[in-house]
Amino acid sequence: LCSSRARLADALLNYAETESSRLERLRQFADTLRSNDGNVSGIEHPVEAYVTIRQMSREWKALLGQCDCAETYQLVAKSAGIRPPAEDDYNGAADALLRLQDVYRISAAAMARGRLEVNSKKGTGDGEQTDSGPLMLTAEDAIHLATRAFNTSLLSIGMDWARLLLMSDAFPDWTIERKLSRALDLLQLAAQLPSSQGGSQIGAFLENMWNKTSGNLTGAAAKISSQIKVISDGEKETENYKEICREGSRTNNHSSSLTCRLAVPHPFFTLAPVKEELLNSDPRVTFLYDILTDRESDRLTEVADPRLQRARVSGGVFTKIRVSKSAFLDDEEDWSVERVNRRLGLVTGLNVSDSDPLQLGNYGIGGQYEPHLDSKGVGLAKGNSRLATALLYINNVKQGGGTVFTRLGLRVQPVKNGALYWHNLRRNSSDIFDTLHAACPVLEGS
Template identity: 30%
Template sequence: MRIHTYLLPTCVMCTFLVVQFKSVSAEMFSALADMESLVSTEFELVKQLDNYIQEEETRLKRLRGFLEEYESLYHEASADVSKYLANPVNAYLLVKRLTSDWKKVEKVVTQNAGSDFVKNITHHQSLVRFPSDEDLKGAAVALIRLQDTYKLDTHALADGKLLGTKYSRQLTAGDCWELGRQSYNNGDHYHTVLWMGEALNKFEEETNKTVSREEILEYLAFSTYVQGNVKEALQLTNELLKTIPFHQRALGNKKHYEELLREQGIIPPSGEATDVSMEMREPFDTANLKLTKPKGTHGLPIDEWNNYEKLCRGEKLMDPKIEGQLHCRYVTNNVPFFFIQPVKMEEAYLKPLIVIYHDVITDEEIETVKQLAKPRFKRTTVRNSVTGKVETVKYRISKAAFLKDSEHDYVLKISRRIGLITGLDMATAEDLQVCNYGIGGHYEPHFDYARKQETIGFNKDTGWRNRIATWLFYMSNVEAGGATVFPTLNVALWPQKGSAAFWYNLHLNGEGNVNTRHAACPVLTGSKWVSNKWIHELNQEFRRPCGLQFDAEM
């Protein structure tokens, strides 16, 4: 048995200038609010780079002046050297030009405006923030997540189109290559093939090349092979060898691919003629390949995961009979103020009861809450049910901050309002969590309550017991994507600024309701802001009495 190992080299990219910056305290891609500062960073770079170029152009203009003067005098002297030097003034000036005058030229040549450029940027470090390699990786993974969830065509996405609407400029071959490289580094050869294939076709169309053809072919050939397309991998490798005949890795791969194809009977033994073309097709078309998507690590039953993605795409899955039983109405909950201004309630599902309350938070309150939260944003975490440690995870991409009722009158009023509408005691509710989602920000299907098999529950030290209910404010509209979905119920709630969703996580007898597993769909376009209150069991005994049946509902 032969084991062949062929690895691609680490890509090294060189630029004319390397600037070191202090690393930021946390990654930026996980919240669009944090990424807004990158626009200021780009503006500062543009300004400083423009100043640098102007200085360099001035310096080059002076050097060109020196050159023209030296050329003129050289041509005059070289016409008749003896006659020229016979004039003592000319002889003196020649010596002067090659001593003191040349030192002036040397000074201009060695003048380094780049160091001043670096100093200026360093001076502005308090104003500018730079994303890290981790941000690049996270942004690439997020874009691919959106591609899969919303079934976005690779070519359309590369042309800046989302769901048929053009949102951005086209990606270059280099942009597509970077997405392919990030996929390769994550062990995702499926998306490597898609994006490297797109990079190859864009390369052929580009006048000013943004990446080399050889770099594309090397990644594309190997990932095509890993996906099980050996013949096409050999064709791509042969194409690479046309340009770089002595590429050692490609030569080794070519030999390996030929052996596999001979074993499969696709090509005859060495030395015999073959009718199978080993030339690459133009243009390269991934539709001709057998590609297998990675299964992912979501850990959900496949039907539930498929429902999750369908609901995110806006596909209607709810039984029309169930949908026909849902109503909208005004509610007062016997609160005097609500008799004057009733609350608008929309039923989203009946068992378990999931409702949406409309116009329950004002724009002014929203902006105040956002401004209070922004300076404290941290990457959202989950608590490991076994170790009890909080940790960042790939299945939850956002940033959040918690606000206490005592921090601002609006925060206190919001908490009281939730208590009046739900009828629950807010003394055992957690602080208001304010959350902003980043590029492709999402939270895969999860429960808000602690399950029995989890050894560490919520607020163990407080004795508040489990999370009985969830209140979720929508603090922004979202142009596309970003729905809250319940895959087992076929329910999708779409963000509407000023509204809030509410549901009970537990049955009346305190058992967790598995049908409340929900998810925040990836944000396709727009910025999604939400805030939520998790309300606990303690103090709710007389507000939501216990039931004796397991499946009893409110």
């Protein structure tokens, strides 16, 4: 009996020590999650958002792997009223960062440090951008982003992340052997890309790499880094809208016909004329300032927020062409919807009773809408075409998020309470193809 009592005491002490260690890990993880408390802008920064999603998905799962506490996790999540991000959310956040890099040519070195610097020069792999600033991302993050880039055929961006992994001043907690081993894994993945995307160049390079470096790890890392830059710089980017998203308007149409005026399109506006700026004369594109009030914008956000769902394109399908969430609101759902629709009818002179419901969109992390026509390119021949578009902005965006007209070389940045207005069809009901437009990815904000 005495011996049993001693063994029980030892067992309880061992259990208590194990529980104490587990609770300490939980406290450390909680402290990590709480470290950004009060940083309101953090959720608007794409790198911060990516790190948070990684913490709440991957790191939490890794913590569970160290203890038998799956039931505890479910209870904690339920008591907090949350659904932690899943693997798809983690990969989606990575794809969003890559999309921002692709459009705004942000280097891996800058992105890893949270620097959202738009680069008008070709190629993202610019080693000059690496500095001594603290890294917000880890080596495993770099590998995850490179892998996602190669899986979506973004060769130059994936190579840029692989190159960052090999830089001596990045991720000092990793040895050169570990960096080189993982970089080679990434290059093997890139080598599987079609020849047209540079895969053959990488494959040929890998075949000769070890012979030329004689197994010298430091020399191999330097040579791989140099070769990555050569391959990356050879990739061309031809999408016109991406250039306008980065560089701004390229139109030379600065004639005297482009004016600002106080317009009275209806007697309703007699005492408060509409502030109208003509941005393009043919086709006519105008910006209407203060078409909404702060109260209306805030109310529309409040009504739409709980109803936002991933946006679809024609046919009701999900696609990477459009990455956003949206909600449709009818007049009878809230006073703000009815008031805004009535005002749009007065300012445009159009009958809005047959128009689409008011659609509110949120582009979130790296959201975008690639070039498209609102008229669907069929005129009125098949019906269901949109005669005109009024694009309302209910908040400002810190960086990115502009609306671009690719054939006009025009970019318009969001201005809260303003509206961008244009016609999609001519008087003979034919399409105005020069209204082809796109939404630039939101770099910071939503």
